[in-house]
Structures are given as C-alpha cells and as structure tokens.
Amino acid sequence: MSDGPLALTINGKSRQFEKVPDSERLLDTLRWRAGLKGTKEGCRTGGCGACTVLVNGEPTLSCLVLSREVSQEKVTTIEGVATEKVGRLVIKAFTEAGAVQCGYCTPGFVVALAAQLRGGGSPPSVDTLVDGLEGNLCRCTGYCAIQKAVEAAREAVK
Amino acid sequence: MTRRDAEPKARGALEYGTDLEAPGMLWAALVRSPVAHGRIVHLDLSNARKMPGVVAVVGPDDLRALLPKGALEAERPVFPLDEIRYRGEPIAAVAAETLEQARRAAAAVAPEVESLRVDARIEDIFPEWPSEAAARDPRVVGHVHARHGDVDAKFRSAELVHSETYRTSGVHQVAIEPHACLAEIRDGTFCVRSSTQTPFGLREDIASILGIPESRLLIEGTWVGGGFGGKGAAFLEPYALLLAVASGRPVKLSLTYAEEFELGRTTLPSIIRLDTAVHRGRIVGRRVRLLLDTGASLPGRDFAVGYSIGFLLGPYRTETYEIEGFALQTNKPPFGPHRAPFAPQSAFALESHLDGLARRLGIDPIEFRKLHAWREGDRTAYDQPVGPFGLEAGLEAAARTAGRWRAGLPPGHGIGVACGFWSTSVGAGGEARLLLQPDGLVILEGEREIGNGSVVQGLAIVAERVLGLPLDAIRVEYGDTATAPFDSGVFGSRTLGALGQAVEKAARSLANTLATRAGVKVIQLEMKNSQVMVVAGRRRQKLVDLLTPAERAAGGIEALGKHYAPERKIDLSRVLAGTVYPYQDFTAAVHLAEVEVDRETGRVRVVRYAAFHDLGKAVDPPAVIAQVEGGVVMGLGTALSEEMLWTPEARLANPGLLDYRLPRIRDVPPIHVEVIEGFAGAGPFGAKGIGEPPIIPVPAAVANAVADATGTRVFELPLTPERVARALKLL
Numbered sequence: 001m002s003d004g005p006l007a008l009t010i011n012g013k014s015r016q017f018e019k020v021p022d023s024e025r026l027l028d029t030l031r032w033r034a035g036l037k038g039t040k041e042g043c044r045t046g047g048c049g050a051c052t053v054l055v056n057g058e059p060t061l062s063c064l065v066l067s068r069e070v071s072q073e074k075v076t077t078i079e080g081v082a083t084e085k086v087g088r089l090v091i092k093a094f095t096e097a098g099a100v101q102c103g104y105c106t107p108g109f110v111v112a113l114a115a116q117l118r119g120g121g122s123p124p125s126v127d128t129l130v131d132g133l134e135g136n137l138c139r140c141t142g143y144c145a146i147q148k149a150v151e152a153a154r155e156a157v158k
Numbered sequence: 159m160t161r162r163d164a165e166p167k168a169r170g171a172l173e174y175g176t177d178l179e180a181p182g183m184l185w186a187a188l189v190r191s192p193v194a195h196g197r198i199v200h201l202d203l204s205n206a207r208k209m210p211g212v213v214a215v216v217g218p219d220d221l222r223a224l225l226p227k228g229a230l231e232a233e234r235p236v237f238p239l240d241e242i243r244y245r246g247e248p249i250a251a252v253a254a255e256t257l258e259q260a261r262r263a264a265a266a267v268a269p270e271v272e273s274l275r276v277d278a279r280i281e282d283i284f285p286e287w288p289s290e291a292a293a294r295d296p297r298v299v300g301h302v303h304a305r306h307g308d309v310d311a312k313f314r315s316a317e318l319v320h321s322e323t324y325r326t327s328g329v330h331q332v333a334i335e336p337h338a339c340l341a342e343i344r345d346g347t348f349c350v351r352s353s354t355q356t357p358f359g360l361r362e363d364i365a366s367i368l369g370i371p372e373s374r375l376l377i378e379g380t381w382v383g384g385g386f387g388g389k390g391a392a393f394l395e396p397y398a399l400l401l402a403v404a405s406g407r408p409v410k411l412s413l414t415y416a417e418e419f420e421l422g423r424t425t426l427p428s429i430i431r432l433d434t435a436v437h438r439g440r441i442v443g444r445r446v447r448l449l450l451d452t453g454a455s456l457p458g459r460d461f462a463v464g465y466s467i468g469f470l471l472g473p474y475r476t477e478t479y480e481i482e483g484f485a486l487q488t489n490k491p492p493f494g495p496h497r498a499p500f501a502p503q504s505a506f507a508l509e510s511h512l513d514g515l516a517r518r519l520g521i522d523p524i525e526f527r528k529l530h531a532w533r534e535g536d537r538t539a540y541d542q543p544v545g546p547f548g549l550e551a552g553l554e555a556a557a558r559t560a561g562r563w564r565a566g567l568p569p570g571h572g573i574g575v576a577c578g579f580w581s582t583s584v585g586a587g588g589e590a591r592l593l594l595q596p597d598g599l600v601i602l603e604g605e606r607e608i609g610n611g612s613v614v615q616g617l618a619i620v621a622e623r624v625l626g627l628p629l630d631a632i633r634v635e636y637g638d639t640a641t642a643p644f645d646s647g648v649f650g651s652r653t654l655g656a657l658g659q660a661v662e663k664a665a666r667s668l669a670n671t672l673a674t675r676a677g678v679k680v681i682q683l684e685m686k687n688s689q690v691m692v693v694a695g696r697r698r699q700k701l702v703d704l705l706t707p708a709e710r711a712a713g714g715i716e717a718l719g720k721h722y723a724p725e726r727k728i729d730l731s732r733v734l735a736g737t738v739y740p741y742q743d744f745t746a747a748v749h750l751a752e753v754e755v756d757r758e759t760g761r762v763r764v765v766r767y768a769a770f771h772d773l774g775k776a777v778d779p780p781a782v783i784a785q786v787e788g789g790v791v792m793g794l795g796t797a798l799s800e801e802m803l804w805t806p807e808a809r810l811a812n813p814g815l816l817d818y819r820l821p822r823i824r825d826v827p828p829i830h831v832e833v834i835e836g837f838a839g840a841g842p843f844g845a846k847g848i849g850e851p852p853i854i855p856v857p858a859a860v861a862n863a864v865a866d867a868t869g870t871r872v873f874e875l876p877l878t879p880e881r882v883a884r885a886l887k888l889l
Contacts, residue, residue, distance in 0.1 A: 021258070037177040038170020040383070042334050043415040047815030050334055082169035095164040098780050101788065102609025103167025104335045104383030110168055133823050137815070139334055139384050140609045142791030143823040145784060 006067055010034055011080030026070060027051045027062040030077055038078035038107050042137075049136030052108040053077050059115045059132070078107035086118040086157055093153035094146070101140035109136050113150060117157045126151055159629050163381075163607055163614050172381045175338035175353025180408035183340070184213055186401050187260035188417070189250035189267045191242040194489035194808035195277070198240060198249065200270040206252055209266055211259030214405035216397075217250035224403045226370055234367055234456065236396045242271065243454035244491045245809055246420040253401040253409050277488045278808040280429060280451045287431065287447055288484055299455050300463040300485030306539065307478030312443035316435035320515045324430045324507035325874040328451075328802035329795070330422050331496050332820060335383020338412035341398035348402075349376045350395045355385040356647025357604045361639050363392035368399065378638035382608040386792075387495035388424065389608070390649055419802070419813035423494025426451035430470065430507040434515060441477070441530055446470040448483035450500070453490035462493045462500060469504035471539045472512075473549050473579035473746060474530035479539065489808040495649070497789070498580060498850035502796050502857050506875055509576035509858035514871055523575055523862070524557045532579075532744070534837075544744055546837035548772025549577060552748035555770045555832055560750055563766070571754050571765060572867025578747045578854030582655045582839065582847030587722035588645030590660040592621065594668055595714035596702045597688055598631040601661060604642030607634075610849055611781040612653035619778050620658045620842045624665035626682035627690070643718060651847025654777060655743065656721055658842040664719025671715065675704045743839045745846040746772040749790070749855040753863040760883030762798055762864055768830040769855075774839035774846040786831045786852040793856025795821045801876050 006020040008029065017033045027044070030036045030053065042050030044063045051062045054076035081087035090110050093099075100106050116132050117123050124132075129150050138146060166172050189206070203215045216224065218237040237249055250267060254260035277283055283297055293301040313319060339352035348370065354360050357377040365372045382389060398411040413421065428450045435443035448470060450463050463485040471479060485493075516526035531549040538544060556575060563573055591602040599621055607614040618632040636642070645657055673681045676694035683701070684691050690701040702710065709715045723742070750768040755761070769786050776782045799819040803811040812818045838844030857875055864882065865871045872885045883889045 023258075031177075032179075036170075037173070040170070040174070040335070041176050041412075042336070043815045045415065045814055045816060047415075048334055078170040087169075091165060091168040094168045095160050098160070098164075098784055100161065100164035100167050101611065101784065102333070102335070102382060102384040103163065103172065104174060104333075106168045107170040130823055137334060137820055137822065139332055139386070139792065139820070140788050141784060142787035142789070142821075142829065143826045144787040144791075144829060146823065147826075 007071055008067065008075055009073070010036070010075045011077060020067060022066070022068055024067050025063055026053070026065040026067045026075070029067040030062060036077045036079050040104055040107055048105070049112065050105050050108045052111045052136065054081070054111060054115055057115060057118070059112045078111055081111050081114045084114070084118065087114045089156040090114045090117065090153045093149040093156060097145045097149035097152055099141055099145040099149040105136060105138045109133060109138070109146060112136055113153060117153060123154050123157055126154060129154060161611055161615050162633065174335050174383045175380045176335055176383070176412055178338065178340040178351055178380065178410060180340060180342065183408040183410050184253040184255065184401070184405055185257040185260045186251055186253045186398055186409050186411035187257070187264040188248040188397060189252065189264045190246040191249050191271070192269070193242060193271050193273050194245040195274040196242045196271040197274065198238065198242065198269055199272050201249065203250055203267060206263040206267050209259065209263035211255040212252060212263045213255065213407065214253040214401050215250065215263070216400045216404050220404065224400055225368055236367055236400060244489050246417070248397060251397040251401055253405050276808050278804055278806050280427065280449045280486045280488060283486050284449060293484070297487045298484050299452055299457040299487045302464050302467055302481070302483045305480045309443045309445065309478040309480045312478045313435045316437050316442060318436045319433055320436065320511065320518060321433045322511050322514065323873065324432070324510065326428045326430070326503035326506060327875050328424065328426045329496065329800045330419060330424045330802060330818065331386035331388035333384030333386055333388055336413045336415060336418050337389065337394050339395050339398050340408060340410045341395065341402040342408035343402050346374065347376050348374055348399050350399060351378045351380055352395055353380050353382045353389055355382065355389045355605070355608050355649055357639050358644055359390060359647050360392055360395065364395050364399070367392055367396045376638055376640050379604070379606040379636065381606055385608045385648065386497045387499065387649060388422065390495060390647065391423070415815065416813045419818065420810050421491050423492050425496045425500060425503065426453050426490055426493050428503055432470065432507060432511045434511065436515065436519065439519060439521065441474070443478040444471065444476050446479065446481040450483060450485050451488050451490065452485040452493040453488055455485065455487060455492040466500035466504055468539055469501050470508050472508045473532045473577060473744070474527070475532065475536055476539065490804060497792060497853050501578060501580065501850070501854045502793055503875065505576060505578045505854050506857040506861060509855065510861050510871065513574070513862045513865065524553050524560065527577055528553045542742065547744050547746055548834040548837035549579070549746035549748065551834050552746055552770040552772055555834065556748040556750050556768065559768050559830070563750070563752055570757065570867060571752055572863045572865070574751045574753070574859045574862025574864070574866055576749050576855035576858030576862055578851060580651060580745050580851040580854060582651040582743050582745055586646040587720070588657040588660050589643035590617070590657065590664045590719045591643045592661070592664040592668060592717045592719070593714045594690065594701065596690055596700070598633065598690065599625065599627055601632065601634045602637055602642055603634060603645060604637050604639055605645055605648050606636050608648045610785055611778065612849070613648065615781060616654040616778055617658060617661045620661045621665045623843065624662055625669060626684060628685055631685050631690070651849040651851065653847070654845050655839060655841030655847045656723065658845065659721035659840070660719040662719065662842045663721065664717040667717040667719065668715065671717070672704055743846055745774070745839065745851050747851045747855050749859040751859040751863040753860060753867055755864055755867045755882065757886070758888070760879040760881070760886060760888060762860065762877055762882060764794060764827045764860060766827050768832070769852060770832045770834055771848060771851060772834040772837050773848045774837060774841065775835055775844040776833045777843055777845045779833070782833060782848050783831045785848045787829050789850070789852025790829050790856055791821050791826055793853040794825065794860065796853070796876060797857035797860040798876050799878065801878070
C-alpha cells in the first residue's frame with residue numbers, strides 16, 4: 001500500500017493533502033484532513049446515507065468512494081451546499097417542518113434533496129424527490145416531518 | 159418557534175461524539191473475543207505492541223499497574239479476567255497514531271482460548287417450562303414470581319381458559335450515530351467527552367468499573383446522534399480511559415456498525431406464555447410466564463425481567479394473577495434498554511392474546527378492553543394506585559376512527575387495535591440551575607439534547623410558562639458533571655415530567671424572590687429593548703434595578719430547583735421472589751393500524767395508522783406529534799422487519815444495515831396523532847412523558863390487523879413475509 005499527496009476540489013476550492021493512503025475513503029479525508037465534519041459518519045457500508053456528498057452534483061455515499069477516485073471531480077459537502085441558495089432553502093424547510101431531531105442524519109438528507117433541486121428549471125415531483133431519499137435513514141422522525149420538508153423545499157425553489 | 163438546534167444541525171455545524179478530536183489524539187480499537195464462550199488460556203499482546211504506530215496496548219494484566227487498588231475487585235471488571243461470555247467481548251484495547259494502525263494491531267492479537275459450551279437460545283436451556291426449582295440453575299440470573307388472589311380457584315371455575323405462546327426477537331436501537339468518546343487525563347482527573355444520554359449516570363458507572371472515586375471523573379456530553387436507550391450506561395469510556403492513562407495522550411474510541419450490532423446492549427428474544435381465565439365475559443385470572451434472554455447479564459444486575467413482567471398484565475384490572483419470569487444468561491451481549499424496554503414485546507403478546515380472546519368470545523376487541531381498562535383509583539398488580547388515566551377515553555376515540563375505517567375497508571385489508579401503558583417521571587430525579595440575567599434567562603444542565611427536544615425546547619417552555627419570558631430570551635446551556643447540577647439523565651420519558659419539575663420550581667423561586675423585592679405577590683417577566691423587565695401590577699421596571707450589587711457583579715440572579723421522585727411503596731407481600739419494579743404516573747396509548755396482506759407473498763403493507771395518547775398536557779404540541787410519529791415508525795420496524803439473527807454458536811448473522819432492515823421513507827403510512835388531554839400527570843402543567851409510549855402498541859396493532867385481514871394469527875415477531883406466509887400455509 002502506498003501513500004502520497006492528494007489534491008481534491010472541495011466546495012469550489014483546491015485542497016492539497018500529504019501522505020494520503022490509497023485506501024483512504026472520501027468520508028475520512030473530508031472529516032479528518034479537510035476538517036469538514038458536517039458530513040456524518042454512520043454505517044460506513046453504504047446503508048444509512050448520513051455521509052452523502054455531491055460528486056459533480058450527483059449524490060454520492062462518501063464512505064464507499066476512495067479519495068483518489070475523485071481527485072479529478074468536484075466534491076461538494078453539506079458545508080458547500082449550505083452556502084448555496086437552494087441549500088439554504090432546503091435547510092430552512094427542514095428546520096421549519098420540525099424535520100430535525102437528533103440531527104445526525106439531517107446533513108445527508110439536505111445534500112440528497114438539494115442535489116435534486118439545484119439543477120434549475122421546474123423541480124421534480126414530490127414523489128420523485130421522496131424516492132431520491134430512499135437511501136437515507138432517519139431513526140427519530142419517522143420521516144413524516146421530512147416529507148413535509150420535501151414539499152416545502154420544492155415550493156420554495158419553484 | 160423552531161427549535162434552536164435545528165438549523166445548525168441541518169448544516170452540519172454541531173459536534174457529536176463521532177466528531178470529537180483533540181491535539182495529539184490517538185485512535186483506539188478493541189481486541190474482541192473470537193468465541194462466544196470460553197476461557198482465556200494465554201493473551202499475548204507483545205505482537206500488537208510492536209506494530210507500526212502503536213502507542214499503547216492494554217489487557218487484563220495491565221489493570222493492576224494502571225488503576226488504583228480496588229479496580230480489580232470491581233463487580234464488572236473492564237476486561238474479562240478469565241471467562242469470556244459473548245462473541246466479540248472486548249478483551250484488550252489498542253491506541254495508535256491512526257485508526258487503521260490501531261485496527262491492524264488489534265486484529266494481530268491471536269488469543270489462545272479454551273472454548274466452553276455455548277448457550278445460544280433460551281429454548282435450548284429450558285425446552286420445557288421451568289419449574290420453581292429451575293431457578294437454581296446458574297444461568298438463571300433473574301427470577302421473579304408474584305401472585306395475587308386465589309388464581310387456581312378462578313382457573314378451576316372459569317367458563318373458558320385461553321392459552322397461547324408468543325415469541326419475540328432481538329431488536330437493536332440503531333441510533334444513526336455510533337457510540338463514540340474521547341478520553342484524556344488532565345491534572346490527575348479522568349476526563350471523558352462522550353455521546354451519552356446520562357452524563358451523571360456515566361460518571362457513577364465508570365467509577366464502579368474502574369474502581370476510582372467519582373470525584374476523579376469529569377464527564378462532558380456532546381450532541382447525541384440518537385440514543386433510544388443505547389447511550390446510557392458506560393460502554394466504550396473505560397477502555398478509552400485506560401488507554402489514555404497508558405499512553406498519556408487523548409484517546410478517541412468509536413464503534414464500527416458491526417461492533418454496534420455485535421456488542422449492542424439491546425432487546426433480546428423472549429418466549430411468553432399467557433393463560434387467561436374468563437367467567438361471564440370478564441377476565442377473572444391470568445397466568446403469565448416469561449423466559450427472557452438477558453444475554454451475558456450478570457446475576458443480580460438484571461433489570462429486565464422484573465421491569466418487563468408487569469407489562470404482561472397490562473393496563474387492565476386483573477382480579478387474580480400469577481406471574482413468573484426467568485432471566486436467562488446466554489452467550490449473547492448483555493440485554494440493554496431500548497426505547498420502552500421490552501414493553502412493545504410484552505404488548506405484542508398480551509394485546510394479541512386479548513384480541514384473540516375477544517374474537518373467541520364474540521365481543522368487539524375495543525369494547526372488551528374498555529370493560530377491563532384501568533381507571534383512576536384502580537390498583538395496579540403491585541397495589542399501587544392508578545392516577546388520572548386516559549385509556550378509556552383513548553379507546554372511545556379509537557372506536558370512532560375504527561368505525562369510519564371499517565365502513566370503507568377494501569377486501570384483503572384488516573384493522574387492528576392495541577393498547578399500551580407506560581410509567582414516566584422515573585429515575586433518581588434531577589436539578590436545574592437558572593440564571594436570570596439582565597438580557598435573558600439561562601437554564602444550565604449537564605445533559606445534552608439527545609434529539610427529542612425535551613432539553614433544548616421542553617425545559618425552556620416550562621420556564622417560559624412560569625415566568626412569561628418569550629422563548630427566544632431563554633436558552634439552555636450545557637455544563638459538565640463538575641459545573642452542572644445533577645440530573646439522572648434523558649431516559650424513561652422522564653425529562654419533561656421529572657426534570658421539568660425542577661425547572662418549574664427554580665422558575666417559581668425566582669419569581670417569588672423578585673415579587674418580594676418588588677413588594678407584590680406576583681410578578682411576570684417580559685422583554686423590552688432586549689432588557690428583562692419585571693412587571694409588578696401596573697409597574698414595570700428593569701430587572702437590573704431589582705438586583706443586589708453582588709448579583710449584578712455575578713451577572714444575574716440564580717435559583718436552583720430540585721425534584722426527586724417521592725418514594726412509592728409497593729406491596730411486597732405480593733412478590734414471592736425477585737424484584738418487581740414499581741411504576742408511577744401512568745400514561746395510556748391506543749393505536750389503530752390498517753394493513754393489506756399480500757395473499758401470495760405474505761407481505762404486510764401498513765395502509766394507515768392512528769395513535770391516541772393520554773399524556774396529561776401537551777406542553778410542546780409539535781414535539782409530541784414528532785415523538786409519536788417517530789415512535790410509531792420505529793415500532794413498525796419491530797413489527798415487520800427488524801430482527802437480530804444468531805447462529806447456534808451465538809454468532810450474529812446480520813451485524814449491519816444491509817441485512818437488518820430499518821423502515822425507510824417509502825415504508826411510512828399516513829399517521830394520525832390525537833392527544834387525549836385532561837388526565838393530569840405529575841409533570842409541569844400536568845404533563846406526562848411521551849418519548850417511549852408511542853412504540854409500545856405498534857407490533858400488536860399491526861399483528862391484530864393482520865389477524866383481522868386474514869383470520870390467521872402470527873405468534874412471533876417480526877411479521878416478515880416468510881412468517882406470515884407460513885401462518886397462511888403458503889409455505
């Protein structure tokens with residue numbers, strides 16, 4: 001196994017890291033090298049969605065991606081999404097719908113929903129948007145308030 | 159008002175246990191037992207010590223050097239000194255510069271272990287229902303036997319005896335955040351930051367495990383990514399502390415999800431036998447027998463069987479009864495609390511049983527429950543008085559909804575009803591320190607918000623109601639176990655009901671002090687230009703003008719409120735052996751489920767759901783609805799898909815989310831929530847707790863709906879397609 005320098009584009013900025021093992025996952029590079037801990041560590045097996053980030057705008061489970069695989073791509077984390085207009089609207093919708101309890105899954109949900117709403121044009125249907133959250137688990141809310149947040153966020157970006 | 163913690167959580171800005179980091183920090187990994195039951199013959203840690211990046215390795219032999227005297231006599235040693243009692247039990251721990259190095263070193267340890275006979279299943283320990291003498295078997299770690307009235311005579315003269323056996327499965331809390339903590343030694347003090355529901359409980363627990371006085375421990379909570387009972391007792395913290403002592407550096411330890419499942423202190427399987435004697439349409443006697451798998455629980459430390467067994471009598475008048483429960487030690491991890499510990503499983507058995515009995519008698523299941531439902535003034539099984547209790551009102555509300563659903567019920571669908579009760583305001587009580595400053599109120603607590611809103615919002619609302627200050631002028635601040643007042647923690651649906659009373663007392667004390675200074679009987683507070691104003695009759699003055707010079711220097715006026723639960727006596731003459739738990743401040747729940755059963759695959763789809771909850775007074779109505787929705791959906795997991803599967807060697811076959819299925823967003827039916835008010839509890843403004851009750855009736859309501867749809871009862875949780883198909887004789 002080798003380790004060496006790694007360059008990533010994270011939230012629009014170029015970042016350089018030293019001595020990154022080839023086996024390192026994007027989740028760990030983001031959290032422990034870039035200091036971006038808004039991306040949450042859950043199951044590390046692709047089962048919970050808490051670590052969802054965007055790679056070239058596509059929702060991606062950062063626990064299943066090696067950092068080196070995305071060195072040529074654009075990575076956007078919750079910290080980046082939160083500075084965008086759509087991200088702010090999604091966060092507001094989650095906050096006002098009461099869709100945040102322990103909040104550990106929330107950044108993953110916000111990223112996964114914002115990904116579907118940030119393309120511009122008319123937003124997908126509520127059904128399509130909810131389907132896009134099937135990979136995100138929440139243990140607190142029973143998803144009821146999250147569904148309301150999806151509707152509110154969709155209205156807000158229209 | 160939206161919760162203060164919601165927005166920063168949504169943008170990922172708050173620090174949870176998994177996020178903890180400190181300068182010079184090491185990463186830890188656990189060396190875990192390769193067998194479910196065995197004796198350590200030789201544990202050679204020298205290889206691990208030589209691995210790259212490794213700074214410290216600790217095992218049983220290191221305890222004497224690292225800990226003060228007394229640690230080795232602790233009731234629960236941090237590492238097994240001899241006998242390994244479950245697969246994956248930590249037997250040593252490693253700290254290294256990187257997590258990967260720590261895990262590699264831990265994996266390099268190859269303990270020499272002599273395997274012993276494995277007890278994997280309770281039905282193999284007692285294939286027949288055990289006799290009283292069986293209580294002497296060393297694997298019986300808890301035995302409860304209680305009797306009331308001449309139950310034998312009632313069974314002899316009964317017109318009908320309804321007898322059934324139910325089975326329930328192991329289920330896991332699965333908080334999305336895994337357990338995580340960071341330990342360091344500062345000036346001789348053992349400091350831990352941890353994602354915990356109970357900082358003070360953790361302090362007590364760690365002290366007893368490590369054999370050090372509580373005064374040498376400092377616990378600080380982090381934001382908690384879900385608890386559900388799983389983040390109460392000490393778990394990782396003693397290992398991390400030992401490594402911090404050995405290395406002299408801060409040590410971070412967190413669990414993988416596989417470890418979460420394999421080490422989880424959670425609900426384990428049970429077998430429940432119920433016999434009910436009926437005379438003239440009424441229940442006149444019940445026999446309850448419970449075999450509860452309590453895993454590697456130690457004798458005398460089992461809380462589960464005594465706590466659980468009362469739920470098998472239910473919130474119903476029971477003229478005579480005999481209950482007997484055995485807590486059986488197996489080679490699974492120890493039983494641990496999981497949102498309303500064992501109550502959903504008990505309710506599944508009892509409420510299924512009552513439903514079948516009502517059908518056999520030709521009585522409407524809701525009416526049958528109403529006939530027996532506790533009312534205020536009734537006595538519980540342990541002769542405790544039942545306070546204001548809204549079960550009958552809940553059943554009446556449910557009957558109206560069920561009638562509407564029944565009118566338009568499509569073929570293949572069924573409707574099920576189930577009840578549950580819970581006892582809230584438990585725990586050793588707690589204290590609240592309020593600091594009223596010229597520009598607002600601070601509530602200081604040692605425990606963090608764990609998600610349900612009871613700390614960050616519920617306590618603030620109590621102060622708002624008492625003092626009249628708007629919510630945005632009240633904030634909760636979190637201290638550690640040295641700076642914050644004591645509280646027993648966020649568990650047992652107790653926070654608002656019990657700790658809320660401490661906040662209420664402190665707020666009233668502040669109001670009284672200010673009223674005396676203002677020369678009136680009653681004051682109210684309000685905000686004007688970001689200043690706290692004291693309103694006394696028609697006079698308004700700034701708070702600062704009522705403060706003493708010392709208070710001004712200290713930044714405000716302080717008050718401490720204390721609430722400790724009154725000791726409640728139970729009739730021990732009814733208890734022949736073991737310990738039963740007294741309940742108090744009863745809350746009632748009635749749930750309705752409509753399901754559709756696929757007659758080819760056995761798949762159950764929940765079409766709609768309604769939950770009626772007596773909670774005294776909804777102090778924070780949106781939070782109540784959120785708790786009920788979340789509890790119902792967690793219960794749907796217990797009902798339909800969640801099941802920990804162990805092999806005959808007590809190896810967990812599905813230690814992860816890919817094989818242990820949680821409800822997803824598309825599994826959720828419309829949920830109607832109705833609050834039944836008017837049956838006041840002991841909490842502020844008559845509140846009762848609502849964290850746990852919503853999960854309790856769910857598996858039973860679903861199972862009863864399946865029986866209604868198909869005419870066939872399923873006697874085992876969860877109701878997977880396979881089990882339903884077998885019951886329908888499709889397989």
